[in-house]
Amino acid sequence: MNMNTIHSLQQQLQQLIDEKTKPVGALGVLEQIALQAGLIQHTTKPAIIKPHILVFAADHGIARTGLVNPYPPDVTAQMALNFINGGAAINVFCRQHQIALQVIDAGVQSDVAAETATFIVAKMGYGTASYLETEAMPEATALAAIAKGRELVKQVAGTGCNCIGFGEMGIGNTSSASLIMSAVTGESIAACTGRGTGVNDAQLSIKIKTLEQVAEKHQLATFAHNPVALLSKVGGYEIAMMVGAYLEAAAQKMIVVVDGFIATAALLLAKGLQPDVQASCVFAHTSGEQGHEKMLHWLNAKPLLQLGMRLGEGTGAALAIPLIQSAVLFLQEMASFASAGVSEAHNA
Numbered sequence: 001m002n003m004n005t006i007h008s009l010q011q012q013l014q015q016l017i018d019e020k021t022k023p024v025g026a027l028g029v030l031e032q033i034a035l036q037a038g039l040i041q042h043t044t045k046p047a048i049i050k051p052h053i054l055v056f057a058a059d060h061g062i063a064r065t066g067l068v069n070p071y072p073p074d075v076t077a078q079m080a081l082n083f084i085n086g087g088a089a090i091n092v093f094c095r096q097h098q099i100a101l102q103v104i105d106a107g108v109q110s111d112v113a114a115e116t117a118t119f120i121v122a123k124m125g126y127g128t129a130s131y132l133e134t135e136a137m138p139e140a141t142a143l144a145a146i147a148k149g150r151e152l153v154k155q156v157a158g159t160g161c162n163c164i165g166f167g168e169m170g171i172g173n174t175s176s177a178s179l180i181m182s183a184v185t186g187e188s189i190a191a192c193t194g195r196g197t198g199v200n201d202a203q204l205s206i207k208i209k210t211l212e213q214v215a216e217k218h219q220l221a222t223f224a225h226n227p228v229a230l231l232s233k234v235g236g237y238e239i240a241m242m243v244g245a246y247l248e249a250a251a252q253k254m255i256v257v258v259d260g261f262i263a264t265a266a267l268l269l270a271k272g273l274q275p276d277v278q279a280s281c282v283f284a285h286t287s288g289e290q291g292h293e294k295m296l297h298w299l300n301a302k303p304l305l306q307l308g309m310r311l312g313e314g315t316g317a318a319l320a321i322p323l324i325q326s327a328v329l330f331l332q333e334m335a336s337f338a339s340a341g342v343s344e345a346h347n348a
């Protein structure tokens with residue numbers, strides 16, 4: 001779409017929104033989402049078809065040190081099994097809102113289960129290496145994970161889905177996200193580091209010191225504009241796959257629903273590779289994880305929900321999808337002042 005076409009489509013959408021039987025602007029942020037959905041789908045009649053969430057699970061070498069996370073790494077595989085059995089929060093919300101859900105083993109440290117239609121085995125390794133010692137993964141592996149993320153989203157797009165959210169599960173992955181955030185935004189490690197699954201005050205200061213050492217060891221600040229190097233040095237397999245997933249979803253003109261702290265850190269990297277991806281993104285919520293608000297501010301993003309959630313799994317995305325559906329439905333179904341015979345304001 002060239003700039004003139006975008007401008008004219010934007011004007012048409014805004015006019016349709018303003019002609020609906022409501023005071024101008026009275027549906028607030030939903031009006032912005034309806035407009036954005038039309039621009040993403042390049043139509044004045046956007047629709048949400050077969051909404052879908054992909055949850056990427058993987059383990060992190062750093063988590064085995066016990067320096068940055070209160071829960072043991074075994075929880076990643078145990079929660080992956082919980083997803084398969086339908087017992088996690090993301091299962092509940094996806095059932096509630098009729099969102100299709102698939103879980104991807106991007107690199108859990110043990111074998112979780114055999115592949116099925118809803119559990120995909122795409123292991124890039126059995127957990128990353130500890131970036132306290134060495135790089136998390138070779139650059140070739142980061143690139144392979146990005147390619148796999150793209151391939152998975154292409155398959156989902158092939159089912160007719162045009163709205164997708166990405167979640168993650170990985171003990172230790174708030175540390176990767178904090179390191180990525182600090183490198184990309186230039187904020188200090190302390191400003192980018194939160195409690196994750198729940199470290200106490202003493203553990204938080206150890207987490208910050210550990211991550212400061214890692215940032216120094218790998219000279220992360222020098223890789224602010226090199227997403228693949230950041231993935232290789234301090235990333236995770238699930239984060240790398242999400243990067244590819246964002247890139248493909250935007251290329252497929254899908255509405256992309258961005259979840260919490262780790263999911264947004266992956267978007268920082270995707271945006272580093274393809275600045276246009278953000279135009280396809282709706283930000284679901286501000287996570288309770290310290291640092292997420294700053295990350296969103298850096299992106300100039302205005303999330304839909306503020307629920308103090310900090311679970312991950314794509315749970316924020318699942319709660320936001322019905323709001324996005326409401327936004328496109330009001331545009332599709334509401335009567336206009338003319339069609340309903342309602343009088344407009346005197347100042348119209």
Ligand SMILES: O=C(O)c1ccc[n+]([C@@H]2O[C@H](COP(=O)([O-])O)[C@@H](O)[C@H]2O)c1
Pocket residue numbers: 068069070071168169170171172173174175195196197198259260261262263287288289292309310311312313
């Ligand atoms: O989405 C978020 O904002 C979020 C914030 C804090 C924690 N999490 C989840 O908690 C796990 C990582 O926490 P940690 O303390 O092990 O680094 C991982 O499985 C994430 O899905 C997720």
Ligand SMILES: Cc1cc2nc[nH]c2cc1C
Pocket residue numbers: 071075079168169170197311312313
């Ligand atoms: C129990 C548990 C569930 C999670 N879901 C996403 N991250 C998680 C971390 C833990 C510890």
